[in-house]
Amino acid sequence: MNGVPTLDFRRWHHDRAAFVAELGAAYREYGFCCLREHGIAPALIDEAYAALRAFFALPDAVKRRYAAGPGGTRGYTPFRVETAKGAALPDLKEFWHIGREIGRDSRHAAIMAPNVWPAEVPAFREAGLALYAALDGLGRRVLAALALNLGLDEHWFEPHVDSGNSILRAIHYPPVEAAGGAVRAGAHEDINLITLLVGASEAGLEVLTRRGEWLPITTDGDAIVVNIGDMLQRLSNHVYPSTTHRVVNPQGGAARRARHSVPFFLHPNPDFLIDVLPSCITPGNPSRYPRPITTNDYLWERLREIRLG
Numbered sequence: 001m002n003g004v005p006t007l008d009f010r011r012w013h014h015d016r017a018a019f020v021a022e023l024g025a026a027y028r029e030y031g032f033c034c035l036r037e038h039g040i041a042p043a044l045i046d047e048a049y050a051a052l053r054a055f056f057a058l059p060d061a062v063k064r065r066y067a068a069g070p071g072g073t074r075g076y077t078p079f080r081v082e083t084a085k086g087a088a089l090p091d092l093k094e095f096w097h098i099g100r101e102i103g104r105d106s107r108h109a110a111i112m113a114p115n116v117w118p119a120e121v122p123a124f125r126e127a128g129l130a131l132y133a134a135l136d137g138l139g140r141r142v143l144a145a146l147a148l149n150l151g152l153d154e155h156w157f158e159p160h161v162d163s164g165n166s167i168l169r170a171i172h173y174p175p176v177e178a179a180g181g182a183v184r185a186g187a188h189e190d191i192n193l194i195t196l197l198v199g200a201s202e203a204g205l206e207v208l209t210r211r212g213e214w215l216p217i218t219t220d221g222d223a224i225v226v227n228i229g230d231m232l233q234r235l236s237n238h239v240y241p242s243t244t245h246r247v248v249n250p251q252g253g254a255a256r257r258a259r260h261s262v263p264f265f266l267h268p269n270p271d272f273l274i275d276v277l278p279s280c281i282t283p284g285n286p287s288r289y290p291r292p293i294t295t296n297d298y299l300w301e302r303l304r305e306i307r308l309g
Contacts, residue, residue: 003030003209003215004026004030004032004033004034004207004215004217004225005022005026005030005033005034006033006034006035006036006219006220006223007019007022007023007026007033007034007035007036008035008036008037009035009036009037009038009039009138009141010037012141012145016145016148019145020145020148020149021149023142023145023146023149024145024146024149024150027146027149027228027240027241028239028240028241029210030207030209030243031207031227031228031233031240031241031242031243032207032217032225032226032227032228032243032245033225033226033227034217034219034223034224034225034226035138035142035223035224035226036220036221036222036223036224037222038138038222038224039138040131040134040135040138040198040222040224041134042222044127044130044131044134045131045198045199045262047123047127047130047131048127048128048130048131048170048198048262049199049260049262050123050127051121051123051124051127051128052096052124052128052170052172052260052262053172053260054120054121054123054124055096055118055120055121055124055170056094056170056172056258056260058118058120058121060078062120063076063078063094063118064076064078066096066116066118068097069113072097072303072308073097073099073112073113073165073167074097074098074099074113074114074115074116075096075097075115075116076094076095076096077094077095077096077097077308078094079092079093079094079174080092080182081094081307081308082095082306082307082308083186083306083307084185084186084187084188084246084306085188085302085305085306087186087187088181089180089181089182089183089186090182090307091182091183091184091185091186092173092174092176092182092183092184092185092249093171093172093173093174093184093185093247094171094172094174095169095170095171095172096169096170097167097168097169098115098128098129098132098167098168098169098170099112099113099115099165099166099167099168100112100132100136100163100164100165100166101115101129102163106163107271108163108165108269108270108271111165111270111296112165112270128168128170131168131198131262131264132166132168132264135168135196135198135264135266136166136264136266138196138224139161139166139193139194139196139226139264139266140157140158140161140266142194142196142226143157143158143161143193143194143266144157144158146194146232146240150236150239150277150279150280151279152277152279157193157268160268160269160272161193161266161267161268161269161272162269163269163270164193164266164267164268164269164270164272164295165267165269165270165295165296165299166192166264166265166266166267167192167264167265167267168262168263168264168265169262169263169264169265170260170262171260171261171262171263172258172259172260173185173204173247173258173259173260173261174258175255175256175257175258176249176250176255176256183246183247183248183249184204184247184248184249184259185246185247186246187208187244187245187246188244188245188246188306189229189230189233189242189243189244189245190227190228190229190230190242190263190265191229191230191231191265191298191299191302191303192229192230192231192232192265192266192267193228193229193231193232193235193266193267193268194226194227194228194229194232194266195225195226195227195229195263195264195265195266196224196225196226196263196264196266197224197225197226197227197261197262197263197264198224198261198262198263198264199260199261199262202218202259202260202261203216203218203250203254204247204248204249204250204259205217205218205225205245205246205247205261206245206246206247206248207227207243207244207245208243208244208245208246214246217245227242227243227245228240228241228242228243229242229265229266230242230298230302231267231268231274231295231298234274234276234288234289234298235274235275235276235277235280236276236277236280237276237277237280237281237285237287237288237289238285238288239280239285247259247261267295267299268295269295270294270295270296270299271294271295271296272294272295273292273293273294274289274292274293274294274295274298275289275292276288276289276292
């Protein structure tokens with residue numbers, strides 16, 4: 001049974017107060033929530049999945065031509081590279097990163113590298129950017145709801161995320177062979193503000209509850225999983241927890257099948273100062289982070305911890 005709530009996002013438009021309260025309650029308890037009726041067309045998601053499957057089916061030598069630069073922020077990261085913080089073995093996955101398209105005259109150009117695209121899959125660029133834009137838009141609406149739940153103006157986040165170094169990650173978990181103790185994705189927390197996950201209909205994703213139990217999460221229909229990341233946990237002074245989660249290895253016949261998923265990691269602008277919100281400081285919850293830090297500095301601290309920096 002899936003204990004993480006699934007909410008109808010249409011209520012944001014016609015039952016806003018109740019929706020905001022339920023969304024906030026879900027995040028305060030689980031750090032996770034599932035959203036259905038979010039307005040992202042299934043065809044758009046299907047096109048993106050078709051393109052990423054075509055890329056990951058290419059020979060390894062071809063994929064490695066697009067190997068990512070420092071931080072793995074754009075392009076391809078090979079199998080068994082990313083390693084969860086504190087883990088001894090790397091994850092059983094490979095992935096591709098799509099970032100925000102910005103002008104090279106942008107003040108963030110030195111930080112946010114241009115995208116690269118696989119010439120062997122012509123549909124990859126258009127499909128990837130379309131899904132990026134759709135998830136970016138949905139993520140901003142989720143942040144608007146969370147702003148209201150925190151007692152802020154609905155538009156509080158908007159100027160702080162309009163140039164964020166957000167990442168669309170297309171992940172391929174190959175069939176599991178001789179894992180040797182490694183797992184598809186070791187227990188970890190996300191770095192960013194919120195993560196929107198397309199493709200949690202396949203088993204494997206598990207969330208660690210407050211009671212110390214691993215709770216499997218799968219979705220029905222068009223639902224998207226949205227969870228809190230470390231940056232929002234820090235900004236909210238842990239009002240919203242960044243919950244530990246993992247992707248476990250399948251058993252039996254399922255181990256012979258590949259798994260794909262596409263999370264979108266929504267980041268604030270690189271120069272945004274992550275400083276605890278005054279509304280989240282109370283006598284019972286004093287500030288846990290007296291020293292603010294920029295988004296970009298925090299990002300690189302964390303990337304080094306997972307062996308991508």
